[in-house]
Amino acid sequence: MSLPLMKNYINGDWMESDSTTIGDVWNPAKGEKIAQVAYGTAADVDKAVKAAKEAYWDWRTTPPLTRARYLFRLKDAFEENFEEIASVLTTEQGKCIDEARGEVRRMIENVEHATGVTTLMCGYTLEDIAKDIDCMGHPQPMGVFAAIVPYNFPGMVAWWFLPYAIVCGNTFILKPSEQVPMTQTKIFEIMDEVGFPEGVVNMVHGARDVVNGFLDHPDIAGISFVGSTPTAKYIYQRCGETGKRVQALGGAKNIVAVMPDADLDAGMPSLITSYYGCSGQRCLSGAILAAVGDAADEIVEKFRIAAQSVKVGDGLNEQTTMGPVVSEAHKKRVLGYIEKGIEEGADLILDGRDCKVDGYPNGYFIGPCIFDNVKPDMTIAREEIFGPVVSVVRCKDLDDVIDLINTRGFGNAACIYTSSGATAREFKYRVLPSMIGINIGIAAPMSFFPFGGAGNSMFGDIKAHGQEIFKFFTDTKVVIQRWF
Amino acid sequence: MPLENFGSILNFAEEMEKQDLAFYSAVAGNPACSEHRKMFEQFAADANKNIKNVQRTRRENVTEMILEPISGFTREPFCEECSEAETMSLEDALATAHRLVDRAERYYTEAATKIKALPEVSRAFKSICKKHKAQREQLVAL
Numbered sequence: 001m002s003l004p005l006m007k008n009y010i011n012g013d014w015m016e017s018d019s020t021t022i023g024d025v026w027n028p029a030k031g032e033k034i035a036q037v038a039y040g041t042a043a044d045v046d047k048a049v050k051a052a053k054e055a056y057w058d059w060r061t062t063p064p065l066t067r068a069r070y071l072f073r074l075k076d077a078f079e080e081n082f083e084e085i086a087s088v089l090t091t092e093q094g095k096c097i098d099e100a101r102g103e104v105r106r107m108i109e110n111v112e113h114a115t116g117v118t119t120l121m122c123g124y125t126l127e128d129i130a131k132d133i134d135c136m137g138h139p140q141p142m143g144v145f146a147a148i149v150p151y152n153f154p155g156m157v158a159w160w161f162l163p164y165a166i167v168c169g170n171t172f173i174l175k176p177s178e179q180v181p182m183t184q185t186k187i188f189e190i191m192d193e194v195g196f197p198e199g200v201v202n203m204v205h206g207a208r209d210v211v212n213g214f215l216d217h218p219d220i221a222g223i224s225f226v227g228s229t230p231t232a233k234y235i236y237q238r239c240g241e242t243g244k245r246v247q248a249l250g251g252a253k254n255i256v257a258v259m260p261d262a263d264l265d266a267g268m269p270s271l272i273t274s275y276y277g278c279s280g281q282r283c284l285s286g287a288i289l290a291a292v293g294d295a296a297d298e299i300v301e302k303f304r305i306a307a308q309s310v311k312v313g314d315g316l317n318e319q320t321t322m323g324p325v326v327s328e329a330h331k332k333r334v335l336g337y338i339e340k341g342i343e344e345g346a347d348l349i350l351d352g353r354d355c356k357v358d359g360y361p362n363g364y365f366i367g368p369c370i371f372d373n374v375k376p377d378m379t380i381a382r383e384e385i386f387g388p389v390v391s392v393v394r395c396k397d398l399d400d401v402i403d404l405i406n407t408r409g410f411g412n413a414a415c416i417y418t419s420s421g422a423t424a425r426e427f428k429y430r431v432l433p434s435m436i437g438i439n440i441g442i443a444a445p446m447s448f449f450p451f452g453g454a455g456n457s458m459f460g461d462i463k464a465h466g467q468e469i470f471k472f473f474t475d476t477k478v479v480i481q482r483w484f
Numbered sequence: 485m486p487l488e489n490f491g492s493i494l495n496f497a498e499e500m501e502k503q504d505l506a507f508y509s510a511v512a513g514n515p516a517c518s519e520h521r522k523m524f525e526q527f528a529a530d531a532n533k534n535i536k537n538v539q540r541t542r543r544e545n546v547t548e549m550i551l552e553p554i555s556g557f558t559r560e561p562f563c564e565e566c567s568e569a570e571t572m573s574l575e576d577a578l579a580t581a582h583r584l585v586d587r588a589e590r591y592y593t594e595a596a597t598k599i600k601a602l603p604e605v606s607r608a609f610k611s612i613c614k615k616h617k618a619q620r621e622q623l624v625a626l
Contacts, residue, residue: 101546
């Protein structure tokens with residue numbers, strides 16, 4: 001049986017890439033090939049940039065409210081196709097259907113937020129900056145923007161950027177992850193129905209060549225990226241060399257601290273979701289559990305018991321609470337980290353390596369894993385595993401926790417479970433990461449707040465979504481005027 | 485089968501309403517039940533509205549994070565058989581309708597409590613429950 005081939009979407013048309021390099025798309029629960037995708041080339045990128053550049057002026061001169069109306073229509077279309085998008089997403093990525101639904105919801109919330117353009121893109125003026133002279137700042141769109149997005153959120157992450165870029169009057173090119181190209185293909189089919197003007201939104205599938213095509217192209221004004229830290233750093237450096245705007249969000253090693261005074265029973269469900277939601281493949285996933293003080297034994301034991309109740313299986317089954325990891329290669333990588341943890345002397349107190357799911361013999365499943373007595377310098381406490389593996393580091397007090405967090409290099413998110421307001425305040429005040437959860441295990445900002453970390457988790461100045469994103473996609477032109 | 489997460493609770497509500505819709509549509513077209521055709525048509529229209537309400541509630545309130553666990557809630561007490569609606573007698577049709585509204589009231593009441601960490605969902609369930617209660621009163625008044 002021939003598999004569907006994902007096509008590029010350029011200038012309002014679906015077209016095949018010139019590339020002869022074809023990759024497979026897998027259903028990770030079944031370990032089956034479900035589609036194919038051509039790895040696009042610099043020539044494909046050039047076609048998309050030409051179309052986006054050609055469309056720019058007409059789109060840029062379209063009133064912002066008219067541009068927003070496309071998004072209103074798009075929101076309705078997304079609502080109508082909600083379950084279908086979620087189902088495609090789970091099929092190719094593996095996460096549970098409720099997690100996929102949550103992702104589609106967050107995608108729509110970004111569309112909703114972007115429709116506030118007539119308020120959020122406003123400039124400012126000041127009369128009489130000198131005698132009879134007025135000054136005004138006009139935020140203006142800049143041209144063609146591009147985004148490169150990861151496999152763990154095949155739907156949502158592109159939408160941290162796309163609706164804001166276009167509602168500001170820019171045109172846009174997206175490169176989805178080559179591992180999960182079907183979700184955005186479905187989404188672009190919906191956008192095609194909504195009827196955006198040709199060239200305003202474009203999509204080029206592929207891998208490294210498309211990324212470099214974006215970075216090298218002189219007509220791309222800026223790039224948004226979400227992925228691993230080494231790639232984020234590379235993108236940031238290359239954009240610096242070629243004078244592009246850039247926001248590059250990298251990896252994480254998030255620590256969730258549980259203080260002795262935490263309400264463990266109330267907090268446990270969100271704590272478990274933090275580590276095992278999306279099978280740990282989330283840049284906001286908990287990676288280290290910092291169990292503090294005398295209560296550490298009790299914390300670890302209760303957490304272990306709760307982790308054992310996680311139901312691993314096909315994400316499309318409503319009873320499943322944790323799906324597979326995205327690919328066979330990634331499963332091997334995660335298993336490699338588990339071996340490393342054992343080798344370096346941590347205690348594997350919950351072993352999910354031999355996880356079997358009835359009816360899914362070829363799925364890329366890993367059950368919940370917990371390492372206890374992990375030391376801060378061990379590999380599993382330093383590197384991002386991106387899987388359902390929790391490293392418990394026992395800390396003596398809050399200072400110890402803060403030291404642990406601020407020496408990881410990453411600075412994405414940190415959470416604390418405590419009943420003390422003073423402890424929570426001290427924590428949020430002193431830790432480096434810029435997304436903080438207090439009695440919340442996943443500190444995920446909604447569309448109207450900025451998303452992005454610090455340290456090696458973020459390269460660039462302006463984070464994803466929030467009000468700030470309007471600044472990323474515009475340049476403020478200052479006009480100083482005097483009339484005689 | 486357990487109903488212990490957001491999706492399964494909302495999906496089961498949709499399943500129930502779809503079953504109601506199929507049943508009431510069928511009895512509305514059943515000549516033996518023509519005396520109460522209008523009421524059955526109304527109940528079918530209510531079920532259709534409820535399906536849309538449940539779907540919208542699921543879309544708009546789904547969250548990635550589980551804030552409170554849900555336990556001790558299963559489908560079995562709420563499963564009902566209502567086959568042969570096209571040919572059953574009026575007496576049987578009314579008895580089945582009573583069973584369906586009763587299970588809906590029980591389900592939405594219990595589900596609204598179980599899912600109270602998501603107040604919008606809880607509120608939607610209470611509102612749908614009210615509609616079923618009104619249907620029960622209509623049936624009792626016959």
